[in-house]
Structures are given as structure tokens and as C-alpha cells.
Amino acid sequence: MSLSEKLTSIKRYYHRLSGSTIEYELTEYENLLLQINNIKNELSSKSDFQLKELSQKLKADAVANSNLEDILVDAYALVNEAIKRTLKLEPFDVQIIGAIVMHQGKLAEMQTGEGKTLTAVFPAYLNALSGKGVHVLTFNDYLARRDAEWMQPVYNFLGLSVGFVQEGMSIAERKNAYDKDVTYITAKEAGFDFLRDSICSDKENIVHRNFNYAIVDEADSIMIDEARIPLVIAGTSEEAIENKYIMARMASQMKENLDFEFDEYARNIHLTERGEKFVEWKLNCGNIYASENIDLLSRVNCALHAEYLLHRDVDYIIRNEKVELVDDFTGRVAYKRRWPDGLQEAIEVKENIAVQSKGKILNSITLQHFLRLYSKLCGMTATAESAEREFKEFYNLDIVVIPQNKPCIRIDYPDVIFQTKEQKTKAIIEEIINISQTKRPVLVGTGSVAESAQLADELQKLGIACEVLNAKRDEYEAGIISMAGKLGAVTISTNMAGRGTDIKLGADDENEKREIKSLGGLYVIGTNKHESKRIDDQLRGRSGRQGDPGSSRFFISMEDDLCLRYKLDNLIPDRIIDRLEDGEIDNSIVRNEINWVQRIVEGQNLEIKKTLYQYTFLIEEQRRVLFQKRSEYLNDEAVLEFYKENAEEKFNLLLQKSGKDKLLSVGRHILLYYYDLYWSNYLAQMADIKESIHFRRLGGQDPVYEYHKHAVEIFENLQIKIEEDPTAIFNKIDSDKNSDFIFDSL
């Protein structure tokens, strides 16, 4: 037994003991693989036409009998042959195993460079046969297009259609893409389309079909890192801008520890008693915690948050006079994302740039809840294991660890730890200079846009040319990162920029590849430890793909955010400090402590997410109830029934005057108008309550319980009003006036 096999078997044993559901045992999948491999040869002698006929037959079977398991073996053998003929690639056994796992609605952990894009084609094909649509959810727009175009020949060969959605596409283009058998799209675009559909007043403009089956690429990023933040569509509002400046000025006058305090991990701000008095005096609002001041309280909170917790070039950047949010995990600009509840505006005011109209939130949903709309969900990622509890808890997904096609020989060196940031940066620069002199490619992963820029600056001063990948240039990311494995390349990027794009040694030049291999392959340097070990592992995983050599090393200083926040410097005995010359701390206790902190923080983050989830799941249930009803009103019969039941006399009167078509159209618009208005108001109200609930001293009450209590009460009232108000308005219609006029007055 090799060392790595021994380690794997110890891991399995440990996991079984700890009650983990991660699967390492692959016999079940290998049996199916054997059956697939047995018919592969048979297919290779058939003509293209015969294969296409076979695909037609499978499709008919899938439509007639919805049990796809019965045709999995034939379908996968067929896809395998289609890939060989169209893309001239021979799928690896491990890819087929990953593909079986994903058909079963599980999460396949497959390392970087194992060919996940190709793997997804198998379950996408099989599940699309029933004609209900399959979505492959990608990490960004670029990958949606690239993967759809790359895999299109396989689908087309087998008689299936494929489409992709991009930001900026028209409704007709989107509809067309969603009507294809397989659609490649980012989870965010799919989510936004869901939101738009749910406030759409014309059946013709609804773009989605039912949510049948989704394959989530880079699943940890989409399902865990990005899942919490709500997707939002907003209209306009006219709130006085002046008020926002008053709020911002007030926040900037307040003093840490006197007027406000941070919680233990600097995630929230609380007013002190003095701060409370100051706010009440400044705003002249009476008790700031009074229920009529919920809105004010949440805006004070936003102003403080913007002033003291969010930092330019770390949490956000300013581009084209706009605030763009930087994703904490990816270091990239978070597409179309805003901070919720007025925080975005508070930042705009703080930065003194034109305040974008707040935009009343018309509808919003978190990605997490959106993804749960699919009847069947599966995913693939290089780092699933360490997020096992979250995948299970939030999506009920089991993880199967797929072995690599070729064993990984990357060397992960122990962390080097320094006392100060300055010493660390000096050591990193020396390391980059030494390595790049040999022409070995280096990829440096940093913690923020600002850090990337600073490092690049210093390197350039020393005459080292480097490419910088950060949130400000995301359109070039993929192109640059694909060249990061070339001879002499030095690439600096925020921790996961360019995800989804493979770094091939020497790009496609075989001679160069040989030379780089002899130099040791791609060298990855991490300049920070992230709160989540998973993110560090993603960075390491950029090197050592498909059995290539490679190495990784993290440089840490006791002044890094993670160490400061958890006061790790307290751990270092003075006698060690006294002996330091270049500041390097070669101490295993400190090294272990950093790893331990990551585990603690991951646990805490899980708890935070669970709490957030508790806040949102009830709202999602309510959304389901409301939107099911709303979508019924897109049909004439339901509208007719509503008014006959609630305003029969008026209905009959108007029917004679304006005719059925016009009457139903007016009636539908009134209903939808109130549904959308009440839902949007409801979201705003609940957001304000949530924003202020941690802020209120609840005398020992459970905030989640309090929130739910409000939610239930307000929603019950809403359900009554949402039917009463349209009826009242309908009854007020003046039958002598033109019905268009009624609309204008709504």
C-alpha cells in the first residue's frame, strides 16, 4: 500500500467514526463504470447515424418512463463515444464516476484540472432526455459561454440543443436559451430571471421553465460563499438625499468605545448608552429603540457600518463613480450585488460620490433559497470535504470524493511565519525574485485588491514584470490566468481570481512544458491565510494538476488580519521574539494555532449562516404561497373567478360597458399591482426589522423568535389586505371613465 493509499484509508476510518457522510467507497460506481465500459467498444464500430438513432431511442424511453437509472449505462456509453468523435478526447474513468455521482444528486469532489466541464456533460445529457430542461450553473458569465460553446458539438451530435445566458441579453434571447435542452448560465443570472419572472405581468415574458435539474460548477463558491447574499431587483425611490448626509456626518462624529462598540469579532456595531443619547439628540427622534423608529435605527446602523466596518479597496472599490462590492471570498467584484438595506447608499455618501437612487427593493431572494427551487441538485468542486456540514445542512447534499486521474505530487511546504507584515513582504519579494530568476512560473495569491496592487508596484520597481489579476480587470482574467503557467510568468491575483480557468504548464507548448516540469512546475505563494481553509486549498490547487509537479507555500505575519483578530501574537513566548533576527518565527505551536483558528472560524461562520437561514426560511415559505397565487392571476380564468367572488355586482356592470377582454386585463393589473406592492413593502419591512433586531436590547428575548413573530403577524395581515385592496379599488372604478385612466391613478 502506498503512503497516499494508507492516508486515505486512515481518513475513511476516521470519518466513519465521526459520523461523517462523505463517501470514499466507490464500488457501487465502479460496477456501473464496468457496465459502461463493456458497451463502449460496441458503440465505437457504429456509424454516426446509428449513434444518433440510439440517442433518439433513449429520448423516447426517457419521456415514456421517467426512471433515468434504467438508461444510465447506455446513455453514458453513448456520450463517451460522442465526446471521442466530436472533441477527440477520451473521457477518463474517474470522470465517468464523477458523472454517475452527479446524476444521483450528490456532490462530486474533483480536483482542479480533472476535467469537470466534460464530466458535467454526462448527467446533463441524461437528465435533459426527459425534455424538462437542465441548467449547468457556472461561476461567471465568461465560463457559461465558454463551456456551452465548448460542449455544444457533443450535445448537437446526440440531437440535443444547448444555449447560454449572458448579462445584458434580451428577454427573447433568454427565453430562447432556457428553452434549450441544456442551458449554461451563472446562478446569479438564473436567480435574477426568477425574480423578474415573479413580478412579470405578462405570461409571454416569463423566461424560465420549471426548475428541474441543476449541476452547480464550483459548487463551494456558489452554494456556500455566495449563497448568503441576496439577489435584489430594485425600482426607484425619492428619499431625500440630505437625510443621508446628516446620518453620515453624525456617524463620523461618533467615537469608538465611547459612542459605539464592536462585537467580539468586529462584525457588528452596538451603540453605547452615550451613543444612544447622542443619536437621539442629533436626530431629535425620541427613543431610538421605539418601534416607530425602526427605520431610523437601521439607517444609523448602516451609517456606522459603512464608516467603521467597511474599507475601500478591501471590501469595495470605486469604479466609474460607482461603489462596487468586492467579494470577501473571491476578491472579485461581486456582479450586480449590492449591500442590503441602505448600506450601499451609506457607502456612497461616505465616499461622497453621487448617490445612486436607493431603489426600492421589488423582490429579492438569496442564492441559497433560489437553488433549492430545483427538483434535483448536484455539484462539483475541488474543495467540498471541508464544507461537508454546510452542504448537508443547507442543501442535503452528500459528498463523494473522486480519486484523481493521476496522483497529485505537488509539495505543500509548511507555512513561513513572520512577526511583522513588512518582514513578510520582504521575504515574499525575495522568494519571487529567486524563483523568477530560474524562469519557473509563480502565482501569488493575495488577500485583497490593495495588497495585489502594492505588491505588483514593489516588484515592478525592482524590474520584475508581473501580471495583476484583480477585481478591476475581471474581463481579462481568464486570458491572463491561462498564461500563468508559461515560462517566467509572475502572476499576482486576489485569492481565487480566474477560477474555472485551467493553468496549463507552458500553455500549449510541449517543449516549454517539459522545461517547466524540470524546474518544479507552477509555484503558488499565498500571502495570507484566509478565514476558510477551503479558500487556501483552492489556491494551492491551481498547481499540480493532472499529476504535474508543483509546490505551494503560505507566508504569514502576526500582523495579518486573522492573527490580529484572534490575538495569536499572545501565543509567542518572549524568549522566541528576543531571538528573532529577520523576524521569522519557526515554531510549530504558532503554526498549529493558525490552522486551529481556521477551524474555529469556520465553525463560527457556519453558526452565523445557520442563524441567517433561520431568519430567511419562513420568508421563503411565504414567498411560495404568495407567488403561487400571483402566478394563477396571470390566467384570465383566475381573475374572472376572483372578481366574481369578491365584487360580482360591479363586475357584471363593467362587463356590459367595456367588454370581457378589457375588464379582465384591468382586473389582472390591479391584482398584480397589489401583490407586487405588498410583497415589496413586506420585504422592506422585514429587512428593517432584521437590521435593527440585533441592535435592540430585547431583554433576553430570542431575536429569531421575535423576527418570526413579526413575520407571521405582518404576513397574515398582508394576505387579507392583498385581496381586500384590489376589491376596493375595483369597486371604485367609475364605469363612465376610460379604464386606462384608472391605471394611471394607481
Ligand code: ADP
Ligand atoms: P477543471 O474544471 O476540473 O479544473 P476543466 O474542465 O477546465 O477542468 O478541464 C481542464 C483541461 O483538461 C481542459 O483543457 C480539458 O480539455 C482537459 N480535459 C478534460 N478531460 C480530458 C480528457 N478526458 N482527456 C484529456 N484532456 C481532458
